[in-house]
Amino acid sequence: MRVICDRTFPRLLFxxxxxxxxxxxxxxxxxxxxxxxxxxxxxxxxxxxxxxEVRWEHIDFNTDGAFxxxxxxxxxxxxxxxxxxxxxxxxxxxxxxxxxNSVLYAKASQDDMGWSDTADVFEAGLSLxxxxxxxxxxxxxxxxxxxxxxxxxxxxxDRPKDPNDPEEALEGYIGAGLDLIKSFGGALQTVxxxxxxxxxxxxINEDFGEANNVNLAAKLYLLYRNTDxxxx
Amino acid sequence: MMWFKQxxxxxxxxxxxxxxxxCLLVTSTAAALDGNEILLQVDxxxxxxxYEMYRKLINIEPDGSKKEYVLYTxxxxxxxxxALFLSPASEKGRSTxxxxxxxxxxxxxxxxxxxxxxxxxVVGGVFNNSDILRLDYxxxxxxxxxxxxxxxxxxxxxxxxxxxxxxxxxxxVDKKTMVPVTIGCYAASGMLIKTxxxxxxxxxxxxxxxxxVLETDSPLYKGYKSIMIYARINKKKLADEVFTLNYLPRVxxxx
Numbered sequence: 001m002r003v004i005c006d007r008t009f010p011r012l013l014f015x016x017x018x019x020x021x022x023x024x025x026x027x028x029x030x031x032x033x034x035x036x037x038x039x040x041x042x043x044x045x046x047x048x049x050x051x052x053e054v055r056w057e058h059i060d061f062n063t064d065g066a067f068x069x070x071x072x073x074x075x076x077x078x079x080x081x082x083x084x085x086x087x088x089x090x091x092x093x094x095x096x097x098x099x100x101n102s103v104l105y106a107k108a109s110q111d112d113m114g115w116s117d118t119a120d121v122f123e124a125g126l127s128l129x130x131x132x133x134x135x136x137x138x139x140x141x142x143x144x145x146x147x148x149x150x151x152x153x154x155x156x157x158d159r160p161k162d163p164n165d166p167e168e169a170l171e172g173y174i175g176a177g178l179d180l181i182k183s184f185g186g187a188l189q190t191v192x193x194x195x196x197x198x199x200x201x202x203x204i205n206e207d208f209g210e211a212n213n214v215n216l217a218a219k220l221y222l223l224y225r226n227t228d229x230x231x232x
Numbered sequence: 233m234m235w236f237k238q239x240x241x242x243x244x245x246x247x248x249x250x251x252x253x254x255c256l257l258v259t260s261t262a263a264a265l266d267g268n269e270i271l272l273q274v275d276x277x278x279x280x281x282x283y284e285m286y287r288k289l290i291n292i293e294p295d296g297s298k299k300e301y302v303l304y305t306x307x308x309x310x311x312x313x314x315a316l317f318l319s320p321a322s323e324k325g326r327s328t329x330x331x332x333x334x335x336x337x338x339x340x341x342x343x344x345x346x347x348x349x350x351x352x353x354v355v356g357g358v359f360n361n362s363d364i365l366r367l368d369y370x371x372x373x374x375x376x377x378x379x380x381x382x383x384x385x386x387x388x389x390x391x392x393x394x395x396x397x398x399x400x401x402x403x404x405v406d407k408k409t410m411v412p413v414t415i416g417c418y419a420a421s422g423m424l425i426k427t428x429x430x431x432x433x434x435x436x437x438x439x440x441x442x443x444x445v446l447e448t449d450s451p452l453y454k455g456y457k458s459i460m461i462y463a464r465i466n467k468k469k470l471a472d473e474v475f476t477l478n479y480l481p482r483v484x485x486x487x
């Protein structure tokens with residue numbers, strides 16, 4: 001009798017487990033969630049976003065390197081510890097064919113050589129979009145020219161990217177831009193012309209070029225026989 | 233009155249014969265649909281030629297972890313499509329453009345759109361870029377009927393050019409709703425790359441009754457599964473200029 005009990009109990013346990021597994025798998029398949037509420041993704045007139053970041057870095061210098069000797073000739077450290085805090089706030093307000101966007105950026109860091117901080121308006125500008133083929137921009141804007149991801153030899157009207165963080169926001173320049181697009185059906189599929197006016201006056205774009213000068217820039221994009229062609 | 237009754241009888245017979253003839257004609261036309269005509273009907277039943285659409289894409293990994301994306305998509309004609317990421321926040325503003333065989337990915341912080349290929353995936357998971365930016369099946373494939381069952385057509389669809397992501401598709405089409413049920417996607421070697429399962433027929437309005445869920449799995453990604461859930465599909469008139477690289481930063485304005 002005892003032997004029978006010993007065999008029966010594991011069998012019952014096995015059977016019970018199978019039943020539990022069967023019903024739990026049913027519950028999982030019945031619980032597949034195919035719901036998708038798009039209410040939260042409806043377009044809004046005002047949107048904002050951003051990020052905060054705290055970063056600690058430890059850097060070991062190559063003390064025999066040429067760049068070390070050039071850059072660290074005053075304070076010779078073989079290592080550097082740095083704590084950096086960054087905050088970025090982006091806003092966008094849309095009304096009809098008008099849109100206003102801004103990007104505010106602040107950064108502070110403390111390392112073995114001292115404290116540094118900065119706070120800037122990276123972008124603040126109006127856009128007028130009366131039709132799909134035309135856009136007019138006015139204000140401080142990052143134009144994002146050039147074809148490179150980390151290094152942009154053709155980014156003539158942008159500040160240089162940090163190759164260590166190519167997606168980091170950059171400060172824009174104050175100017176006006178006009179973007180025109182035309183699509184075609186043949187071998188030439190798209191023509192797009194972008195023109196930008198960048199003045200350099202006192203307190204406006206002073207680091208861009210010659211003072212008291214108005215700079216003009218143009219970019220022509222063609223999609224011809226499935227090939228992207230850019231002229232700057 | 234006799235002549236009137238006689239005339240009425242003759243006319244009734246003629247009308248009856250005409251109606252029977254028309255019914256036979258319609259039935260024989262439906263029965264005579266070839267593979268490409270079925271594929272065209274499948275396309276029109278899945279979506280209008282030009283539309284806007286909201287969908288959620290879920291990637292499920294073998295350990296059960298999930299990653300979700302929400303996309304707003306617009307399409308015009310047979311070969312122009314744009315998809316904009318609305319969620320998660322880290323991807324918001326990214327968009328992808330397809331013009332025929334050409335595909336680009338626009339990342340707002342980078343600026344210049346990058347060229348991508350149909351077999352890559354901007355979201356990871358089992359769906360690749362050609363699944364996410366899928367054009368009409370009839371634009372990319374020629375179909376022949378392999379088999380007819382009581383409730384299904386089984387089509388063999390062969391890619392029109394070698395640049396299309398899958399060399400051939402084996403498509404099961406429900407005869408009643410004329411939408412796909414399962415699609416096996418094959419490489420030129422005959423290897424099964426993935427299987428697509430259309431599920432949960434839903435009324436999207438405007439006479440559009442189609443599956444609201446698309447699932448996929450692949451023998452190449454064992455244990456992985458990806459799901460697309462469609463929430464809204466509306467006809468929409470769109471300018472050609474919407475489907476250009478310069479317009480990608482502005483796609484959100486179409487909503």
